[in-house]
Amino acid sequence: DAKTTQPNSMESNEEEPVHLPCNHSTISGTDYIHWYRQLPSQGPEYVIHGLTSNVNNRMASLAIAEDRKSSTLILHRATLRDAAVYYCILPDYNTDKLIFGTGTRLQVFP
Amino acid sequence: GAGVSQTPSNKVTEKGKYVELRCDPISGHTALYWYRQSLGQGPEFLIYFQGTGAADDSGLPNDRFFAVRPEGSVSTLKIQRTERGDSAVYLCASSIPPFGELFFGEGSRLTVL
Numbered sequence: 001d002a003k004t005t006q007p008n009s010m011e012s013n014e015e016e017p018v019h020l021p022c023n024h025s026t027i028s029g030t031d032y033i034h035w036y037r038q039l040p041s042q043g044p045e046y047v048i049h050g051l052t053s054n055v056n057n058r059m060a061s062l063a064i065a066e067d068r069k070s071s072t073l074i075l076h077r078a079t080l081r082d083a084a085v086y087y088c089i090l091p092d093y094n095t096d097k098l099i100f101g102t103g104t105r106l107q108v109f110p
Numbered sequence: 111g112a113g114v115s116q117t118p119s120n121k122v123t124e125k126g127k128y129v130e131l132r133c134d135p136i137s138g139h140t141a142l143y144w145y146r147q148s149l150g151q152g153p154e155f156l157i158y159f160q161g162t163g164a165a166d167d168s169g170l171p172n173d174r175f176f177a178v179r180p181e182g183s184v185s186t187l188k189i190q191r192t193e194r195g196d197s198a199v200y201l202c203a204s205s206i207p208p209f210g211e212l213f214f215g216e217g218s219r220l221t222v223l
Contacts, residue, residue, distance in 0.1 A: 043201050043214030095166060096207045100152030
């Protein structure tokens with residue numbers, strides 16, 4: 001599985017935008033980029049995914065570099081509920097198996 | 111509810127005992143995954159089922175761990191001769207591959223004394 005690299009932690013103030021980076025320099029042409037997040041005491045939840053183009057949904061936006069070696073998850077206005085560990089993952093092509101790293105722990109301050 | 115259901119939510123056992131953890135996936139989801147998560151770590155893959163068969167069990171740490179999914183729906187993770195190092199949150203997820211979003215349950219917290 002292709003590996004990803006994320007900062008261990010980031011901080012934000014409430015209602016400010018947050019940009020969570022992820023490096024995946026060994027990504028292959030068929031690898032999708034998925035983001036999941038894990039709120040305290042809960043299982044991970046899907047946030048967003050993309051292949052080449054930037055993607056938007058109700059939770060976040062995903063900006064993918066032109067060479068696909070990095071991507072950025074964008075939370076447009078952080079809320080206290082967005083405090084979580086965010087995982088950037090390249091799922092196994094055939095099985096959708098997710099291999100989690102340690103992710104980025106996002107703290108949001110009021 | 112319509113989500114992935116895991117029971118029990120908490121299990122405390124003694125070293126050497128046998129434990130079963132149950133996962134009810136979302137109806138119609140053919141793929142089922144087991145993970146375990148230790149404090150401060152990301153979830154660690156254990157095993158993946160496609161239908162009734164274990165398509166990938168490369169994450170099972172040793173032969174004390176076993177999982178079944180006899181009818182392609184509910185799955186049971188079985189741990190024999192539990193050790194203190196088995197203490198963790200065991201997470202189950204289901205999806206419709208390929209390229210499916212994984213839906214996770216809230217996990218079963220296992221504590222081995």
